[in-house]
Amino acid sequence: MTAAIKRPGWIRGALGALAAAAFGFGLVLALRAISDLPLYQTEQTGYPHLIVPLILAPLGFLAGFGCFDYWLRWAAGMPTIPEDHSQHGAKSWKDYFRFNTDHKVIGIQYICTTFFFFFIGGLMAMLIRAELAQPGTQIVDAATYNSLFSTHAVLMIFVFVIPVFAGIANYVLPLMIGAPDMAFPRLNALSFWMLPLAGLLFIGSFLAPGGAFDAGWTGYAPLSTGAPLGQSFFNLGVQFAGASSIATALNFLVTIIVMRAPGMTFWRMPLLVWANLSTSLLVVAATPFIAGAQFMVLFDRILHTNFFDFAAGGDVISYQHIFWFYSHPAVYIMMLPGFGIISEVISTHARKPIFGYRLMALALIGIVVLSYSVWAHHMFVAGMFSWLRVPMMLTTLLIAVPTGIKIFSWLGTLYFGKIHTYSTAMLFSLAFIVTFTIGGISGVMLGMVPIDIHVSDTYFIVAHIHFVLFGGSVFTIFAGIYHWFPKMTGRMYDEKLGRVHFWGTVIGTWGTFIPMHWVGMDGMPRRVADYATQFGEWNLLISTFAFILGAVQLVFLYNMVVSWRFGPRAGANPWRANSIEWQVSSPPPIYNFTEIPRVVGGPYEFGVPGAKHAIMAGEGTEAAEKEPSVVGSP
Amino acid sequence: MYGRLPIVKMLAATVALTAAICAVMVPINWDGQQASTAAPKIDDLLTVMIVLSAFVFSLVMVMLFYALWKFKAKPGDESDGEPIHGNTRLEVAWTLIPTVIVLFAGGYSWSVLNDIEEPAENPLTVSVFSQQYAWSFAYPGKDYAWSEGEFHVPVNRQVQFKMHAQDVIHSFWVPEWRIKKDNVPGITTTAIVTPDKVGTYQLICTELCGFGHASMRAKVVVESPAKFREWVADLDQKVPPALMESVTDEQFEPTPVGTGGA
Numbered sequence: 001m002t003a004a005i006k007r008p009g010w011i012r013g014a015l016g017a018l019a020a021a022a023f024g025f026g027l028v029l030a031l032r033a034i035s036d037l038p039l040y041q042t043e044q045t046g047y048p049h050l051i052v053p054l055i056l057a058p059l060g061f062l063a064g065f066g067c068f069d070y071w072l073r074w075a076a077g078m079p080t081i082p083e084d085h086s087q088h089g090a091k092s093w094k095d096y097f098r099f100n101t102d103h104k105v106i107g108i109q110y111i112c113t114t115f116f117f118f119f120i121g122g123l124m125a126m127l128i129r130a131e132l133a134q135p136g137t138q139i140v141d142a143a144t145y146n147s148l149f150s151t152h153a154v155l156m157i158f159v160f161v162i163p164v165f166a167g168i169a170n171y172v173l174p175l176m177i178g179a180p181d182m183a184f185p186r187l188n189a190l191s192f193w194m195l196p197l198a199g200l201l202f203i204g205s206f207l208a209p210g211g212a213f214d215a216g217w218t219g220y221a222p223l224s225t226g227a228p229l230g231q232s233f234f235n236l237g238v239q240f241a242g243a244s245s246i247a248t249a250l251n252f253l254v255t256i257i258v259m260r261a262p263g264m265t266f267w268r269m270p271l272l273v274w275a276n277l278s279t280s281l282l283v284v285a286a287t288p289f290i291a292g293a294q295f296m297v298l299f300d301r302i303l304h305t306n307f308f309d310f311a312a313g314g315d316v317i318s319y320q321h322i323f324w325f326y327s328h329p330a331v332y333i334m335m336l337p338g339f340g341i342i343s344e345v346i347s348t349h350a351r352k353p354i355f356g357y358r359l360m361a362l363a364l365i366g367i368v369v370l371s372y373s374v375w376a377h378h379m380f381v382a383g384m385f386s387w388l389r390v391p392m393m394l395t396t397l398l399i400a401v402p403t404g405i406k407i408f409s410w411l412g413t414l415y416f417g418k419i420h421t422y423s424t425a426m427l428f429s430l431a432f433i434v435t436f437t438i439g440g441i442s443g444v445m446l447g448m449v450p451i452d453i454h455v456s457d458t459y460f461i462v463a464h465i466h467f468v469l470f471g472g473s474v475f476t477i478f479a480g481i482y483h484w485f486p487k488m489t490g491r492m493y494d495e496k497l498g499r500v501h502f503w504g505t506v507i508g509t510w511g512t513f514i515p516m517h518w519v520g521m522d523g524m525p526r527r528v529a530d531y532a533t534q535f536g537e538w539n540l541l542i543s544t545f546a547f548i549l550g551a552v553q554l555v556f557l558y559n560m561v562v563s564w565r566f567g568p569r570a571g572a573n574p575w576r577a578n579s580i581e582w583q584v585s586s587p588p589p590i591y592n593f594t595e596i597p598r599v600v601g602g603p604y605e606f607g608v609p610g611a612k613h614a615i616m617a618g619e620g621t622e623a624a625e626k627e628p629s630v631v632g633s634p
Numbered sequence: 635m636y637g638r639l640p641i642v643k644m645l646a647a648t649v650a651l652t653a654a655i656c657a658v659m660v661p662i663n664w665d666g667q668q669a670s671t672a673a674p675k676i677d678d679l680l681t682v683m684i685v686l687s688a689f690v691f692s693l694v695m696v697m698l699f700y701a702l703w704k705f706k707a708k709p710g711d712e713s714d715g716e717p718i719h720g721n722t723r724l725e726v727a728w729t730l731i732p733t734v735i736v737l738f739a740g741g742y743s744w745s746v747l748n749d750i751e752e753p754a755e756n757p758l759t760v761s762v763f764s765q766q767y768a769w770s771f772a773y774p775g776k777d778y779a780w781s782e783g784e785f786h787v788p789v790n791r792q793v794q795f796k797m798h799a800q801d802v803i804h805s806f807w808v809p810e811w812r813i814k815k816d817n818v819p820g821i822t823t824t825a826i827v828t829p830d831k832v833g834t835y836q837l838i839c840t841e842l843c844g845f846g847h848a849s850m851r852a853k854v855v856v857e858s859p860a861k862f863r864e865w866v867a868d869l870d871q872k873v874p875p876a877l878m879e880s881v882t883d884e885q886f887e888p889t890p891v892g893t894g895g896a
Contacts, residue, residue: 143845216842222819223802223843310820316803317818351707352715356725381805383816383823386751390744397736401729407694408728414701415639417715421706430698437694441687444736448743450676450750451683454665454812457805457840521664523809525840528848576712607714 008066008099016064017057024053044210044228045301051232058197058240066099067190089590099193101185103174104588106192108488110167111481113192114160117199119557121155124148126550129512133543135533145529146214147230151202153217154234157334158241159199161473165337166191166248168480169276171488173252175581175588176270178261178597178614183254191247198241205233216527218327221308221319225300235298242291245333249283252276261580261614263599268613270579270603271360275340278364282329282336282371290326293319317384324375332371334469336364338476339406342429345483346410348577349426350419353604355412356405363402363409370399380452389449396447403440407433417606423575424498425483428475431506435471439464442517457527460520466513478505478556485560486570490586493563501556508549515542578613579603593617644696651692652685659684669810669831669856672750676812679746686735751826754792759884760785762797763877764804764817767846769837772873775886779869783852785837786866788859791888792828798880805841808854816841822880829856859888 004011028049029039041048062068073080088102089095096109128148131139140148174182182188205212210228213219224231256277260269269277297319299305306312308319347354354360376384376392410433421427442464445451455461478501485493519538524531531539573582580597581588595617605611665677705715761772771785772778787793797806799817806825807814810833815825839850857865866886873881 141845142848146842146845146847214845220803220842226802314820316820350705350715351713353717353719355718356720359720359725359729381814381816383818383821390747393743394737394740397740398733400736401732404732405725405729408697409725411694411697411701412721412724414698414705416718417701417705418707418711418713419702419705421702430702433694433698437691441691444739445680445683445687448679448683448739450672450679450743450746450812453814454676454809456814457807518664522666523838525807525838525848527842529845530848605717607717611717 008064008069010065010097013061013065016060016062018060020056020060020063021053024056025049028052042209045226045231047229047232048302050229051236051298051302054201054233054236058194058201061197062190062193065193067186067193070186099189101181101189102590103170103182103185103188104488104592106188107167107169107171109192110163110170110195111488113196113199114164114167115557117155117159118164119553120203121152121160122550122553124152124155126547128152129543129546131529132531132539134540135531135536137530140529142529143211143214146216146527147206147212149527150214150216150234151205151212154202154213154237155199156469157217157330158238159195159202161334161469161477162245162330163195163241163248164477165276165279165334166245166252168341168477168484169252169272169337170248172484172581173273173276174255174259175584175592176273176579177256177259177264178580178593178599179255179259180592180596182251183259184251187247188251191244191251194240194244194247198237198239198244201233201237201240205230205237208233218323219294219297220323221297221300221316222310224297225308232298232301235294235301238294239291242287245283246287249280249287252280253284256280261596261599263614265599267358267361268599268602269361270340271343271354271357271364272337272340274361274364275336275338275343278368279333279336281368282333286326286329286333286372288326289322290330293322293326296322317379317382320379320382321376321384324378325372328375328378329371331468332367334473335476336367338432338473338480339364341476341480341483342410342432344577344579345423345425345429345479346413347604347606348483348575349421349423349429350414350417351606352413352415352417353602353606353608354409355415356409357602357604359405360409363405366402367399370395370402374399377447377452380449381456393447393449397444400440400444400447407437407440422495423482424493424495424502425479427499427502428479428482428505431502432472432475432479435467435475435506435509439467439472442467455520457525458520459516459524459526462526463513463516463520466509466516471509471513475505475509478502481560483575484581485563486574487581487586487588489564489567490570491563491567492570492574493559493567497555497559501552501559504548504552504555508545508552511545512542512549578605580614580616583614583616644700647700648689648692648696651696652689655688655692656685659688665809665812667810667831668812669808669829669833669835670812671828671830673810673812675746675750679743682742683739686739753794753826754828756885756888757792757794757826758787758886758888759794759796759882760787761873761881762795762806762817763800763880764797764806764839764850765800766802766844767839767850769839769850769852771852772877772881773866773869773886774873774881775884776866778873778878778881779866780871780873781869782871784855785852786855786857786862787829788862789832789856790828790830791859792826795825795827796882797823797825798877802843803841804839804843804850807838807840808835809838810835814840832856832858 032039070080090105131145208229211230213230213234215224215227296307300307306314308314308316310316343354374392374396376388377396380389515538519535524535570586572585597614597616599614601611601613603613660681668674763770770782772780797817799819804817811827813825813827815823833856835854837852837854
């Protein structure tokens with residue numbers, strides 16, 4: 001038993017969480033007692049005896065689980081325990097529930113965790129659509145409804161779309177650039193383990209007195225500063241998701257900059273690597289703003305700092321500026337990695353080099369730069385300074401240019417290629433071009449101030465964000481999962497079930513989100529539990545398609561789970577792709593490469609006679625001796 | 635090395651598809667009834683955008699489906715495509731042409747925006763007060779008359795709404811007017827509108843404000859100036875003293891010279 005308590009793992013993690021929570025609870029009570037305050041403060045924005053333990057318990061869990069062991073020993077001058085390499089890699093499903101520094105294990109941990117939250121968030125969407133199928137109140141009351149759509153959005157954004165891309169890149173990116181692992185494997189593992197904690201805080205808010213947070217995922221002050229306790233769970237969950245995101249982005253930046261294999265120049269990097277480089281540049285600079293915004297709300301709630309309290313001189317609109325300064329770039333954080341996935345899939349399945357590779361990479365950087373200068377387009381009717389609207393409108397419209405470059409270049413890649421559509425990944429990529437074009441068009445319309453004044457905060461917005469986030473990001477996520485499934489698991493998924501999933505998802509997406517444009521323009525506001533009867537038939541139609549969309553995701557789940565266990569063996573390179581991850585076995589060996597590969601050309605040289613992207617171990621004569629091999633993790 | 639594309643046929647298909655989409659989409663009245671001078675201008679902008687968007691969408695669809703039809707691999711064909719890495723002229727074209735299009739759209743929007751927000755000489759000022767989950771209205775120019783849950787305005791005269799939120803953010807939207815503005819605690823926001831159609835409409839709160847958000851509505855009546863004056867004269871409540879400091883005295887009757895907004 002004592003051994004189990006000393007060993008990093010679930011038991012020590014649970015004890016750490018309990019100990020930290022008890023310490024926090026005791027500290028608050030002790031401080032209140034010596035200050036002659038009532039021990040328990042239970043105003044809905046207060047509850048310090050719950051908030052402080054809630055901050056400390058996740059940290060206690062992480063410490064107990066072993067996330068900080070190496071660093072703490074090193075900092076204290078104690079002998080550090082060398083990495084127990086028997087823990088590297090995963091031999092059974094149980095190994096995915098351990099602190100593991102292998103980027104491939106962490107990638108799978110990310111993907112499975114985020115899809116868990118995807119299905120929870122999806123169930124909430126089903127409840128939302130069930131309530132909205134008819135006007136009036138049927139299933140949930142208005143307050144619960146507000147909690148449902150808020151939690152749905154927060155789960156999907158913070159613990160599904162953003163981190164699932166980090167998961168896919170975690171698995172694929174080091175292999176792609178010929179690195180044995182990420183630059184900071186321990187930081188990588190810590191980043192992952194903060195994520196389920198964030199998700200649990202979001203879901204756990206349903207247990208709080210007053211219900212889950214209900215001020216929308218945007219959490220506008222002062223609605224959020226005065227909301228019941230659940231709002232604090234949101235404020236805290238965002239800190240863990242944000243810290244996870246920032247640490248991962250730093251890790252990607254360093255990995256991409258310093259860990260590329262010899263010969264892998266910037267202009268030889270696959271576009272997925274470019275996409276994650278761009279995304280990471282956004283995350284490290286923008287994410288601290290949402291962390292700040294949520295800390296300010298939390299401090300307003302429990303410390304009465306009055307940042308956003310208008311009666312005490314606070315400025316309500318400043319919340320929105322800080323929030324959107326993150327949350328607009330966040331839109332691209334949720335899209336750029338998908339652009340990378342689409343480039344890989346389309347080039348491989350069209351058997352053609354990417355059309356205009358350098359312009360594709362520059363377009364990503366262009367989006368990064370522009371996306372910092374458009375945030376106030378979410379605030380055209382918010383009552384901010386009116387002169388800020390026109391410049392923000394122009395920069396917003398200009399983002400359509402690099403985005404258009406990407407669409408046209410993918411189309412150009414198809415021309416004179418040999419297009420194979422047997423893979424579900426390719427089907428999702430092609431469908432993505434169509435849905436994302438529509439989402440982009442409605443985005444341009446929203447960028448135009450006079451149109452935005454009319455449709456802002458209506459169902460038109462709901463339609464637009466779901467077209468770009470579901471028809472955009474989630475389609476690319478499916479494409480990525482199908483594309484790299486054989487690499488990650490060593491087995492093939494069932495293409496027939498993949499097609500059922502694909503067509504169901506496409507029909508469900510269009511049927512659900514296209515009519516929303518119209519009901520929004522016609523006068524239905526968003527975030528309402530009830531609506532005018534004139535929209536009843538449209539909403540019934542929308543809900544019907546939403547249920548199809550929801551149900552067909554179960555086909556995907558079945559396909560993934562069963563194929564992972566029983567699917568036919570996939571070879572190393574079932575898609576005949578060029579990039580390095582396909583040149584190693586499926587799944588790749590524990591340390592990725594016996595020898596670091598040497599990159600000798602671009603990643604998309606399909607049809608170029610004699611062209612090669614990388615020379616792997618045992619290939620060629622000069623490969624091994626001349627290049628210094630980079631092994632081991634720092 | 636490789637064949638030529640039927641560019642003329644593809645462009646013709648794009649134009650035909652654009653025309654077909656426009657034939658369906660342009661006649662539809664997307665935004666509903668028009669009841670302010672701003673509404674037709676915003677709807678015209680929307681129509682222009684629908685035409686432009688239909689063209690862009692058609693171009694992408696024609697390019698995509700032609701490629702899928704023409705360049706689909708035959709079963710069993712394991713060969714690679716042509717090793718084409720790009721075409722600088724094409725890439726410059728699809729950078730510059732969209733830039734020109736969006737800048738045109740931006741300039742047009744800007745001019746519409748200036749147009750619909752142009753202040754008239756002698757507007758009617760109505761103060762709007764919002765709180766969870768109710769709307770109230772004051773006519774400071776008319777002895778601080780006060781109305782709850784319903785307001786009237788005269789037809790064909792510019793109205794400037796001075797808006798105040800008393801607890802959280804609310805948003806003022808009358809879809810038929812195409813005008814929306816948040817009411818923000820601590821500051822006064824302004825919306826300008828010239829109603830040009832007599833009728834009864836609904837004011838909708840469009841910023842999430844709590845559990846009663848969906849039902850936070852008010853009745854809007856646009857009527858002749860004579861009826862409007864009568865309605866205001868009949869109001870027997872005054873602005874509550876606590877809110878007086880938010881209300882500035884304003885002209886109520888239009889001056890004979892320059893009946894503003896008419």
